[in-house]
Amino acid sequence: MTATHGRAATPVELLDGHGPGDFLLATAERTIAAAGARRVLDGAEADTVAAALRESGAPLAVGALPFTPSADGADLAHLVVPESVRTSGPLHPALAGRERRALPEPVATTAVPEPERHMRAVEEAVRALRANRLRKVVLARALDLDFAETVTGRSILANLAADNPAGYTFAAPLPGGRTLVGSTPELLVSRSGDRIRSHPHAGSAPRSADPATDAERGRQLAASVKDQAEHAVLTEMIAETLRPFCRTLDVPATPSLEANPAVWHLTTTITGELADPGITALHLAEALHPTPAICGTPTDAARAAIGELEPFDRGYYAGAVGWVDAAGDGEWAIAIRCAEIAGTRMRLYAGGGIMPGSEAADELAETSAKFRVLLRAMGLDLGL
Numbered sequence: 001m002t003a004t005h006g007r008a009a010t011p012v013e014l015l016d017g018h019g020p021g022d023f024l025l026a027t028a029e030r031t032i033a034a035a036g037a038r039r040v041l042d043g044a045e046a047d048t049v050a051a052a053l054r055e056s057g058a059p060l061a062v063g064a065l066p067f068t069p070s071a072d073g074a075d076l077a078h079l080v081v082p083e084s085v086r087t088s089g090p091l092h093p094a095l096a097g098r099e100r101r102a103l104p105e106p107v108a109t110t111a112v113p114e115p116e117r118h119m120r121a122v123e124e125a126v127r128a129l130r131a132n133r134l135r136k137v138v139l140a141r142a143l144d145l146d147f148a149e150t151v152t153g154r155s156i157l158a159n160l161a162a163d164n165p166a167g168y169t170f171a172a173p174l175p176g177g178r179t180l181v182g183s184t185p186e187l188l189v190s191r192s193g194d195r196i197r198s199h200p201h202a203g204s205a206p207r208s209a210d211p212a213t214d215a216e217r218g219r220q221l222a223a224s225v226k227d228q229a230e231h232a233v234l235t236e237m238i239a240e241t242l243r244p245f246c247r248t249l250d251v252p253a254t255p256s257l258e259a260n261p262a263v264w265h266l267t268t269t270i271t272g273e274l275a276d277p278g279i280t281a282l283h284l285a286e287a288l289h290p291t292p293a294i295c296g297t298p299t300d301a302a303r304a305a306i307g308e309l310e311p312f313d314r315g316y317y318a319g320a321v322g323w324v325d326a327a328g329d330g331e332w333a334i335a336i337r338c339a340e341i342a343g344t345r346m347r348l349y350a351g352g353g354i355m356p357g358s359e360a361a362d363e364l365a366e367t368s369a370k371f372r373v374l375l376r377a378m379g380l381d382l383g384l
């Protein structure tokens, strides 16, 4: 990042200063807090954002990209050149030893769709995959929590950052006064000078409180042919998309096993050297999104299947959250393990990649584990 405004602040001060409508991204490396809007660039693409930063002399733009820009214009790329930006060190270590924040209990909880119906959708997707209409599709479900009072992001952010040391913990304002809040392990892409990085995830298994069961699940995931194939679809697409932008690109041949607090994952770290300094982090994010991690392959067929099989619009879930600065550096994380807050309602989302060998009950359990990232931060154990 080229510049910051304002006096130095501690990460906890940035968190405590977070209010409705503000942006916050806390990573293992730094905390970025942005407030106000010098310019709102709704629907803008990377070129427009780069031009706006050049013209305004502002250090950076922040925001959220939707899963699919909606035809009615409600869910467009929501990018803002903020009035103030403050950065600090990582938030997670600064929260060590602090009490967890208390959150209100929901007055109602509704699964959208019912778990049974999600399993039927998985089975239908498996039939389409076996008929070779698709190679992979990611199906999600939602959980609506209704509260007696307005929900605010700050306490949820604090607990998410405390729970997920390696996560990208975020609150991103959305059009209409909504907020997307979550902690994702998945980096779509980052750029720092001519260095680029992507850290895709595909292939998951729920963690277990029992250490032996937990270790066994990790071992099984690492050895699973289905999950290796699911992961390969993803890394192939990312490598193919990034290669034309790069002088060099390093794609490890086999994925690594990553232990996140709620879920085991297969992950790969792809790194490269950018050939053209005019390509910003946001250009790269636009080129990559939507990856097979959250959509499927082929992209259009997977997107169409998602539209048919999921009974809700994803909005900004499975989109991306991040920043781009005037030099073109930035980082965009995939907006998963997240919830949209709108007044007294929170909608949590969780999805999983479906392959020809997928079992509906396992896929349901995987989404339940993914919901736990948010539920734990809310202090809720819904026995999912």
Ligand SMILES: C=C(O[C@@H]1C=C(C(=O)O)C=C[C@H]1O)C(=O)O
Pocket: 138, 140, 186, 201, 202, 203, 204, 265, 293, 294, 336, 337, 349, 350, 351, 352, 353, 354, 370
């Ligand atoms: C779609 C989600 O997660 C994605 C799907 C994964 C999988 O199917 O194994 C793994 C990580 C994410 O890329 C989600 O958490 O909602």
